[in-house]
Amino acid sequence: MKVNKEVIERYHRGECSPEEQRIVEQWLDSEEVEMSFPENTDLKVIGDRGWRKISGRYHISPKPEVVASLKLDNYRMIWQFAACLMLVIGAAFFYYSNTDSKNEIQNQIQAYKEVKTAKGEKLMVTLPDGTVVWLNAESVLRFPENFKNDLRELEFSGEAYFNIAKDASKPFIVHTKKTKVQVLGTKFNLRALTTETTTSVVVEEGKVKFSGDSDKQQVILTANKRGVFDLSAGAPFLKTEEVYAVKYIAWKNNELLLDNLTIGEAAQILERWYNVKIKINRKGLHLERYTGNFNNPSLKEVLESMAFAMKFRYQQDGQTFVFY
Template identity: 25%
Template structure:
């Protein structure tokens, strides 16, 4: 019975579907369970099914139970890759975030674990499921305050709000005589999930939008986005899928990919996880393979990167901030969007390089405390973050 429950919770974790109660239950299981063979067996089973081609990550370790209880954690020395992966997963579950940081051109510090503490009264809560839906006739629906169920009827198409920040479309009877376009927008501090009329799924990050028809017809399925979105496209060989941004077009048949088109970023980036996509920008085009990323910079040139860390690219979808050699402005932009705050630099922008992962479910003050391990100071006043050297 224990194995079945532990397997269920680990599967939920790898699917990114764990609730807070399930995370705590999993952490409690591991904190009290003394059977290392059982933990190894469960992790081995879930890893092979959910990430069969992903290499096991290098991770800090020590006894898992010590990490869960907050005792000092020591680096791994030639530990078996599977148990190293277990340590990485469980540290995130237990502590809220695993953080590695280093100053520019300085030696890397030992990893440290952020301890979860009760947020002070003046803290800023993390973002959540918030979005506004604008129908084809101009009607605006606040999805976060609407009840679950049918929120709108557009001809023969029903717009249905599901649980846990999701929206879907259901068609009844004949195709509508007129195809309308809807737009979903998330504010800063919001995210939402959408199942398009063709069954394709979209994860919309904070301060983003997606515009799409209530039914796909013709030769092309086309949507347009601003900000950032992750797509799992339903395969239709007879009707390719197209995503348009300001400057880049992505064409697919059926695949998984992420598009980052925030206006405040210097580069529009499309990253492929599965399948194949064709990216067009200006007079250039490129066919991407899994693990490749196409970047469009202000000069109009299309650059291709190989062996991109796709886990980092889609970490936001899985409830994490994840960085690899990220500079201060890049980190702060993510905090601005997710916590709906403003960042103010007192003096020059500190030159720091960040790496590691933090749960997006943490209050802002705890995230800033973790970041301060990189020898930088923050002051939180209302919805303003002041950055000090």
């Protein structure tokens, strides 16, 4: 049967036989009818537009609402299927994109631990990679709970001795306020006290790269080499020298080594070691130099030795000691 104007009109009025209705609906579904389904278009408008194409071709002008009922069921099924498909795709995209975002955020948000020592306190800390750090008094060590990336990075201030676990694939970097120390596996002492204008590194074993935080000045330090980053003159200055490394790490074994220090410098060390306050009331005494070596000493033992050698007296008032 050929679809013509009369058949279309009867189909529109609901007067077609089941066979005729099937033929007309097949024709409506074919490319010949030239219908389209643009996105975000109301179903009723689609029906109206489709009917206008048909009625325009055959010069039929009934109400468009009627034709909507002809094909709307078919269109609705198509659009419902498409909507369901888009919903599934959208849900999958949302899930995986959010999963990726969450994973990325979780990778970026790293949990950190912070260990502090007070005056008169020393502490040994083992890091997640097996690195062992001995913290001297008044030190702060901040490190991630796990080293997840290609670098093992941490932040530090104070004085500490590092025994770095070797891992060539993950360089170990210590950041201080003004400097950076980078190693693969080594043992070194780092002194970066907030009360001092210098930061120093002494290497006992292995090799480190020591630099200012801008990397403009850097040196390679090996065993028994000391690097000093000095800010006392205003402009940063990085220098190196040959030293006896054991002297700089004696504190780790509770050896108090005062090597040709002024009484003022020695007093600062004693304040940190014993959590006390020292005042020097005798003119010129703070510039006089003292050398002494003690193994796990008491404060009284140290003060009596210094007072005898330097010919001064001291008195105690609570946690404060006055040299005069």
